[in-house]
Amino acid sequence: MTETAYTSNEIMSIVAARHLNNGQVCFVGIGLPSEAANLARLTHAPEVVLIYESGTIGTRPDVLPLSIGDGELAERADLVVSVPEIFAYWLQAGRVDVGFLSAAQIDRFGNLNSTVIGDYDDPKVRLPGAGGAPEIATLAGEVIVMLRQSTRTFVPEVDFISSLGFGRDGQGRTGTSGKGPTVVITDLGVLKPDPNTNELMLVATHPGIEVSEVEAATGWQLGVADSMGRTEAPTEVELQVLRDLKERTRVAHGEDATVRPAHRSG
């Protein structure tokens, strides 16, 4: 292909970034969501307002934070508030347009599990827990989910609903003010809820990815949209801005640059 080569993480971040509009208020999680949201801010959405649950509002980090509470986020924020306030005055009051979430598992109705694999009282894997996601999932105007796709992560029904998608029957959003997961972005393609059943279905594949590959990486019989889309390949600008951001981050945090080599030689 003629496009520049890119990694699967890169296309996830780039596609997710494209879903964020200029001027929107976005509640951001650490990791890929943070990467995608800042990529959007550095490309087509300079006036996007990024909120992190540590209480930083309107932050413009020059490098990606490693933790949700990095000093970088506070120093470059329009304001910093307490954690009770970020949830009560900002998220709960309906001021967040888009919530960016990830999880360990998602099911066909977009429910997210970040709590436990297996039985709650006798877990196979104890995961970190729900954190801020349960209320982002119900209170943000809409939710964008980012998750690498495999039959381990895309399961028919999650062991534990940490954060509500559309509930166990697809019709479980009574009483919530937000629309829930309107789009799920993976390393293979893009899924959206069926307008009637709310079951996630494939609406687009990334360049070079076949529908059959996505089906094989999904733990349920994946529905496919009538008019399947094709993700536009990353542009040079998108890739350059993303890679510059990650390089700045690498240098700033010093981890790979100075520590890993020492470690490897140790």
Added chain:
Amino acid sequence: MTETAYTSNEIMSIVAARHLNNGQVCFVGIGLPSEAANLARLTHAPEVVLIYESGTIGTRPDVLPLSIGDGELAERADLVVSVPEIFAYWLQAGRVDVGFLSAAQIDRFGNLNSTVIGDYDDPKVRLPGAGGAPEIATLAGEVIVMLRQSTRTFVPEVDFISSLGFGRDGQGRTGTSGKGPTVVITDLGVLKPDPNTNELMLVATHPGIEVSEVEAATGWQLGVADSMGRTEAPTEVELQVLRDLKERTRVAHGEDATVRPAHRSG
């Protein structure tokens, strides 16, 4: 008499100040309560913590504030917080030992009226309203009331209970965490609730004041304690510190010094 002459306002402030102990946390109103609380801080109680409802905590004003939100209070405070916080985190949480209140009327059970004289819907005099007092009255560890005594201000039953004393029957403090008005300081003497009935009774008169004068200035048949006390006359130090404070205030606010004369000549 051999003591220095003093005004009735001065002895009210001085006696009230004596009731505040060093290290106590005191929620202060404007006017005489503020004067008394700061006098205590400048004499025997240097570590008293003064809180004003405008959100200033641990303030040490050099001159008396004219309004509850004077800049002086903010500039000389240990911290300044929002008004919702001062009521929720500080008063409601039980952090205030003493509330200093005044009112337009008090009744024999220590209930305070600062809302209306006459019928609520067709008032003879519409007063400013309750402000912060209702919750100070129920949540402060105890309440000190300061009020000039007359049959107009000391009434059998207030027209409107703005702030709870002991209720209309003297037994109305169920569910409140504070003790209510433990002492009422007037220009004539000191009243305290009867331990059984909670009816205010005279426990001390100020120098030169006869019991009969206090009775005549009270709108109900005033009970008198078995062992009547006599207020100790203001000391030279108390008077000097109070007068210095008021002189600094007069000069700082400029009102009397520069404006009144111009007004009189105008």
Added chain:
Amino acid sequence: MAEFASLHEAVAELVSDGSTVAMEGFTHLIPFAAGHEVIRQGKRDLTLVRMTPDVIYDQVIGSGCASALIFSWGGNPGVGSLHRLRDAVENGYPAPLVIEEHSHAGMAARYTAGASGLPFGILDGYLGNDLAERSNIAVIESPFDGRRVAAVPALEPDVAVLHAQQADRRGNVGLWGITGVQREVALASSAVLVTVEEMVDVLEPRGPNAAVLPSWTVDVIAVVPRGSHPSYSMGYTTRDNVFYTRWDKIARDRQVFTQWMDEFVVGASDFGSYLAALDAGTLTALADDD
């Protein structure tokens, strides 16, 4: 994002007849200039909201702009009564005023619920007094230990009207010192109008308790230096205690009040005339003349 406009445009755009308007400020940063503009534009039938209605609401009520008042303490701080407010409540002059009153703690809880998107707030309050039966208060029990607390409905004004020290060029508003319930009011209201002392490149608080209202939470900003007179803007102006004393005399008499309002507010083109009279020493001349 906030837009910058003249105060005339700002008030015309955001305040309508019948609006519920909260001009807040806890003796500090009181939006007098904006209140004058509301009077000048002859708004009617307003429901005024404020914890501590003071001289600006005396002026608005006395000018016949309001039909209702939701409040917890209404007076001239450090001086005494608000005579125009009293005249409205006691005599229905110039128009009847429906009042709904609370304690400060109750009003703060109502604004906080509004800012939080909750239908109600809870507090340990309204115990044993006569306010509860005059207001919309409920008692609810803790589902955990049965302890009873008061519930108050969220307060969500149509328009918050505030004065602050600074706005940056992107429209972020900076305020500090005693900030009262201003942040809660701004976040509880459908629209937010802010007058500021100064536009700056970077917000630079010069006192404690610094707060920021991000640009996207504010609708219109008007730069109005000294716009909080006779109250003060910490770091810019000091409180004009003399004015508050003189106001008592101006407001006490219906005719003197009307004459003063006509001269300095209604008949003025903007807040500049008021400041000119202030600087010339003629603003309170009516109070000197008797």
Added chain:
Amino acid sequence: MAEFASLHEAVAELVSDGSTVAMEGFTHLIPFAAGHEVIRQGKRDLTLVRMTPDVIYDQVIGSGCASALIFSWGGNPGVGSLHRLRDAVENGYPAPLVIEEHSHAGMAARYTAGASGLPFGILDGYLGNDLAERSNIAVIESPFDGRRVAAVPALEPDVAVLHAQQADRRGNVGLWGITGVQREVALASSAVLVTVEEMVDVLEPRGPNAAVLPSWTVDVIAVVPRGSHPSYSMGYTTRDNVFYTRWDKIARDRQVFTQWMDEFVVGASDFGSYLAALDAGTLTALADDD
């Protein structure tokens, strides 16, 4: 008024076996030195509380000091799992750990209720997920419009353990930057222990969101420079991201963990030994050696 003491004395005085202890911090100002002292003094049967248990709770739990954990997210920020926490929950090693988990919003509301002296807090939360049935959540209806909200019980720890940037000589504590729920925890707890980077004559915040805990709300202060390592204290230290990465390897293996704890915490006289190893580059040598 707060008293100043050594960290050893502070922990001995305030933390008892069986205490409910909240060592808070939202990736910033995490009280590592105080946590080490708790381990060093061999406290047992603690109920640990924290929104975001991270490496310090991994150390406390792995050392067998805790029997319960109340939390909303437990991980190594930016790295992955807390292996000692997982070993306790999944395998009961070194001791079973009873967990009670919430969402962040729920924990924040619980602390806020505690700081406010209310029996419970309310939030629009816990909708449609499986957390509600695992926690002590109730649903109540608005007495005004019938809207349903979640209620959570107040959280009132026995001891709040915090790290802050500064204390003045009167014992007022100053912190800034990301302050998380630290003020609420301090005000909700029966006792408050604070370690600080520095004692100063006058509190001087060097960043946004400055807060003060007045001396009379704090019990004991210990001056422990760099006491938040490997987290950071804005204006004093930066986050040691390398340590967090290395911790993953140390904590993954029971034996390596125990060896590390013995060398740098349990067998050390105080936090100074730990800092000396840090400066000498030997603190994470165990993670380099394989």
